Amino acid sequence: MxxxxxxxxxxxxxxxxxxxxxxxxxxxxxxxxxxxxxxxxxxxxxxxxxxxxxxxxxxxxxxxxxxxxxxxxxxxxxxxxxxxxxxxxxxxxxxxxxxxxxxxxxxxxHETGYVIAASQPQHIQNLYEEEKPTAEKGFEELNSAQDFRNTMPEGVLTGDFPGWKGWFKREGCxxxxxxxxxxxxxxxxxxxxxxxxxxxxxxxxxxxxxxxxxxxxxxxxxxxxxxxxxxxxxxxxxxxxxxxxxxxxxxxxxxxxxxxLRPTAWTLAHIQLTQEETALYKNLPVLFNVERGFFMEPDEDKHQLKICDEHPGYCNWVTTTDQNNKNKKISLPFPKNQIPLHSESNIRLFLHETMPHLSTRPFTFARMCWCADTxxxxxxxxxxxxxxxxxxxxxxxxxxxxxxxxxxxxxxxxxxxxxxxxxxxxxxxxxxxxxxRDWEDVQGRMGGSYKVLNLAEIGDEEWTCIGGAEAKL
The missing domain is CATH 3.50.50.60 (FAD/NAD(P)-binding domain)
Known part of the structure; x- marks a missing residue:
């Protein structure tokens, strides 16, 4: 005892x-x-x-x-x-x-508000049923590209938002x-x-x-x-x-x-903004499409905009042996300040649909972000x-x-x-x-390939190379 x-x-x-x-x-x-x-x-x-x-x-x-x-x-x-x-x-x-x-x-x-959306009809319906974003709860319905653009200052959202439908809540988030x-x-x-x-x-x-x-x-x-x-x-x-x-x-x-526990990683990237752009993007609501990704206002210190692509996650599957010398499949996390090119492509797709004027801008930082799923x-x-x-x-x-x-x-x-x-x-x-346990379970997550991907199957040439080396926070 x-x-x-x-x-x-x-x-x-x-x-x-x-x-x-x-x-x-x-x-x-x-x-x-x-x-x-x-x-x-x-x-x-x-x-x-x-x-x-x-x-x-x-x-x-x-x-x-x-x-x-x-x-x-x-x-x-x-x-x-x-x-x-x-x-x-x-x-x-x-x-x-x-x-x-x-x-x-x-x-x-920062209580700046929150825009939540989806693109495919079944996911739009699922989002509505799960979140119940009604007017009584303070949500405004967004049905057109212009509706989405109007949630932020002119010049921030310039995309066509193809297929998007969502809701905007101004307070409490x-x-x-x-x-x-x-x-x-x-x-x-x-x-x-x-x-x-x-x-x-x-x-x-x-x-x-x-x-x-x-x-x-x-x-x-x-x-x-x-x-x-x-x-x-x-x-x-x-x-x-x-x-x-x-x-x-x-x-x-x-x-x-x-x-x-299933160690699972997600991906993020930063884009450099000017001081003028940072001022324009200040106090923006969060924009989150449950199939595409999300962003919020840029970092005030480095003037960098963080974007995440939405997907069920990456695992790094390896085979080891347990205490009984039996083969065991585990996801082994590793730190890396780069992301798979597949994720870069999805981030740029998200930008193309929302802020195409930023969609080809180079990344200044990227990172694998690890968590653990029960x-x-x-x-x-x-x-x-x-x-x-x-x-x-x-x-x-x-x-x-x-x-x-x-x-x-x-x-x-x-x-x-x-x-x-x-x-x-x-x-x-x-x-x-x-x-x-079903190790491939997406656990309700959407986006990307709509499946959990294996980092062990990604070749050395299939990663970003930001700054020619591992970028720093």
Whole structure:
């Protein structure tokens, strides 16, 4: 059994990205005095999905109370069919409030509005049924190219928007400056006493440190007893009363996740704008076509416009062996500041339909952005069932950044065993859901080739070559 948890207990967070930063901040705010974050990169981590100029913050119209009654009407264990709905509603409401009120995060939220659209009739219908963008909720219907152009200043949207239909919501949504909010969270945590150990080798975790690693005290079937901490590339053993794994797409390299995580990458590129163009593009609403891609206003520091193409994602499939020497298929993430030419083509198609005056402009930066999908895209936030001192905060599933103001609170609650039942059930350790997992599942995502692509099948010559070398953030 682990020692009782106190405010002086040593707590080790593996990963200083979005969820690791949020966890560190909430631990510090709750008065924990001995918290250390390990990350292989200086802050902000170059491989963190949250190290980005902007992220979408969509609207949220629901109240968790609407699903609370139905959730509570199920068993007290929170295992009713509404547990997931209640959990998603609750954290969305709390995150929305935090972006507006939390002094650390609110400077980075830009309430500029949101245009959401699709191109093919079936996806337009699906979008309407899923989002229910009615006038009563503040949406304006967009049916023509001119309707779309009118959502932004003249000269921004110049495309023909072929087949597009969408809706415009002016209030209650927009975007957040992801990198600045991430850095702000880490710096505030550090100010409150959290120790940041970053860079290679000192912050680069090579493995978890199990309590039987030194004395062969594992049980008869070779399983470990518990987690003592982590071992970094410099050979140092970091001992902790509690360890929290927030390693994102790299988590399966440190712990057998029983196929519950699929490391998946998405693609983005930047285009250089002039100062005059940056001024014109300031305070734009987000434009998101669920089949084509999205963009929002340019970065105010470098005057670069970020564009993402929409697709079900890339995996990097390799074959390895498991602990029983059986072949096992895994997606192995790797950092790369280039993107496949296939994605470049899709980004330029999106630009051609929306801003053709930018569609041939060279990219100044591009990047593979890695996350990790659970089978149902609900998070994995829980105490490990076998290792009592290990807590998991993983499985962001492509939609975890917007919760940075609050997600750490729930990871801390999982460590404390204080999650309310619906959340505990929704975010539980659930390997049974990954048995026979369909690794090609698009999980409701559209665009691109409408299938998950394999990076291992992309040749060296099928990548962008921006600046003739790996571009830098």
């Amino acid at each position: 682990p020692s009782p948890l106190t405010r002086t207990s040593s707590i080790l967070i593996i990963g200083g990205g979005t969820w690791g930063a949020s966890t560190a901040l909430h631990l510090a705010r709750q008065g924990y005095q001995n918290v250390t974050v390990l990350d292989s990169h200086a802050i902000p981590s170059a491989i963190s999905a949250g190290n980005d100029v902007n992220k979408i913050k969509g609207w949220h119209n629901s109240d968790p109370a609407s699903s609370s009654s139905s959730s509570s009407s199920s068993s007290s264990s929170g295992q009713g069919s509404n547990a997931g709905e209640y959990t998603r509603e609750k954290i969305a409401c709390e995150a929305n409030e935090a972006w507006l009120q939390d002094e650390i995060f609110k400077p980075y939220y 927009g975007w957040v400056h992801a990198r600045k909010a991430l850095v702000a969270a880490l710096l505030e945590a550090e100010r409150l006493g959290v120790k940041l150990v970053t860079g290679n080798p000192h912050g680069a975790v090579q493995s978890l440190w199990f309590d039987d690693d030194d004395d062969n005290d594992s049980d008869n079937d070779g399983n470990h007893n518990d987690v003592r901490g982590a071992i970094t590339a410099d050979g140092k053993h970091h001992l902790a009363d509690r360890t929290i794994l927030c390693a994102g797409a790299n988590a399966p390299q440190l712990l057998d996740m029983k196929d519950q 089978p149902n895209r609900d998070f994995l936030i829980t105490r490990h069932p076998e290792y009592a001192r290990l807590t998991l905060g993983v499985g962001a599933s492509g939609h975890g950044y917007k919760y940075i103001p609050v997600i750490g609170k729930y990871i801390v609650q999982a460590m404390q065993e204080k999650l309310e039942p619906s959340m505990q059930y929704t975010w539980r350790w659930r390997p049974e859901t990954a048995v026979g």
